[in-house]
Amino acid sequence: MTTSPAPAVPAATAPRNKALRVLGALAQLAAMAVAGTVLFSILAVLLSLGLSLLLVLGIGALFLIAFIYVLYFTGWLEYGRADGLYDYGLPSLRTRRMPSPGFGGWLRMLWQQFIDGPMWRGVASAAIATVLGSVVLWLVGTLAAGIALLFSPLYSGESVRLPWLSVTTATGWAVVAGVVAIIVSAALLVGIAVLDGVLTRAILVPSEEAMLAERARTSDVQRAGAVRASEVERTRIERDLHDGVQPRLVSVGMTLGLAQQKIDSDPDAARELIAEAHTSTKAAITELRQLARGIHASVLDDRGLDAALSALAARSHVPVHLDIRVDGRCTREAEAAVYFAIAESLTNAAKHSRASDCRVTVRNREDGTLWARVEDNGTGGARVLPGGGLDGIFNRIVAARGTVRLDSPVGGPTSLEVSVPCAS
Incomplete structure (x- = not known):
């Protein structure tokens, strides 16, 4: 009887992947030592200028606003770095939406962005990565010096000056010091790479209890929206x-x-x-x-969102320009939510805004969401009133696990953006 040998590819692939991940972590940490230092220096300057100039014609407020957005960028960069390297499946960090139109809604959005927990976790992880990156750069220099000492008999005389202690020693002892430096530096570099993975997971990945609580909260919001x-x-x-x-x-x-x-x-x-x-x-x-x-729009089930919106635009009392680029079909729930949001928006444009032109844009985004934007050139001033058409749009989109953004200043134009997960 002959037995086939066990496949060797998976066994060889795992260590190779671990080695590549360690090298990738060290490279990213070294880059964060530079990028993080620049970002946190900018944050320190913006915060100091904002606080010191806040009472001078309100100029400091501009620096504080910039401070919030640089904070968000720092957290977003760290989320992308950690998820791209360790594949935790983290959702990308997103800016907060305006809870209501107008200047007051914009101020509330800024405050919610400033106290956003995920953003601050990203900033904390970026700060730790910056410190670890600085250590990585120092250890890389130590490793390079150790390699140089290892080959010191080839280019030096009987004595060699050690770069760390600023003392001169015999060439033989210099080689020993180089070997020790290489071993210790390599071990510490690997340890820092592993430590980075542990810390980013602890900081950025929510605990199971937090995920269950968030899932329950989201389910409650969706159920309330559906009702x-x-x-x-x-x-x-x-x-x-x-x-x-x-x-x-x-x-x-x-x-x-x-x-x-x-x-x-x-x-x-x-x-x-x-x-x-x-x-x-x-x-x-x-x-x-x-x-x-x-x-219920039967054409939506039979021919898809493109055909249903074309029929909707043909019946509209306001001229509608369609720009639909949707590849394939989404779930029935997602398509129905987006369709009725667009239909209600066009109805509102015809009845209330005195618009003479509407533009509807629909896209499949890379993050797996179905996104749509409806814009009209009417008088604006649209508000979400209990039991009104916009209230129905918000509740239907929330029930479909989506998000809504309304921008309707007095005088126009009015724009409504909806985003719904394409997969069930």
Whole structure:
């Protein structure tokens, strides 16, 4: 009986990957020694200028604002470094969105960005990486000096000056010192690379309890959004039925009743009443179709988001310019949320903003989200009111685990951006 040898590739690949990761960590730490020193120097200058000039015509506020954004960039850089090297699956650090339009919303956004916990964890990890990087640079210099001492008999005489102690020793002892320096420096470099992985994981990767708590909080927010969206949708349907279809059907019934009374005494008038009832019936059917389309767009399931938005733009009372670049299909939940957000935005533009032009942009982003932006040239001033159309958009997008950003200054223009995870 012959036995096949065990595959050697996986066994050889693991140490090679570990060695490459160690070398990558050391290279990144060395780079952070330079980049981190520059960034933290800039942060120190911005903070000192901001605090000292805060009372001078408010000039210091500009430096403090720049300080917050440089803080964010430092944290974002560290998240990218750690996740790219160790593949922790960390979400990319994102700037906070304006909770409400206007200057007050912008100030609240700045404050939320300043107290953002993930950003500060990234800054702390970057500070530690900067310190470790400085040690790495010193150890690399020590390692290079040790290598030079190892070959000192080839280029020096009977004595060699040790670079660390500034003393002269015999060449033989210099070689021994070089060997010791190489071993110690290499061991410390490997230890620092391992320490960097441990520290970045401890600082940047949330604990299991924190992840479960965040998941539970997100689920509660999504559930509340879904319940609120269904309530808003039910209210809208009731309002449309009560204000539109129901009175029209009542009018049809009354017209047919009058026609029934006149059918013997005045056949011509009865025929006119029946024709009027027929016209009203067709209008009621059209309204019911529009109402059903507002509840569920069948073309969205059959032909996708591009075709559904094209049909939506064709029915819009405001000219719509579509710019849709979507590769493949997303989940039904994501497509429906984005479709109805765009539909409601176009309805608001036609009813309230007195817009003469709308632009709709839809993209599949690299982070796996379906992103859309609706912009009109109307009068602006849009606000989220309980039970209103914008409230329905916000709740529907939140229920789909997405985000919404509304920018509608008085005087216009109005823009609405939504982003929904494409995968379920």
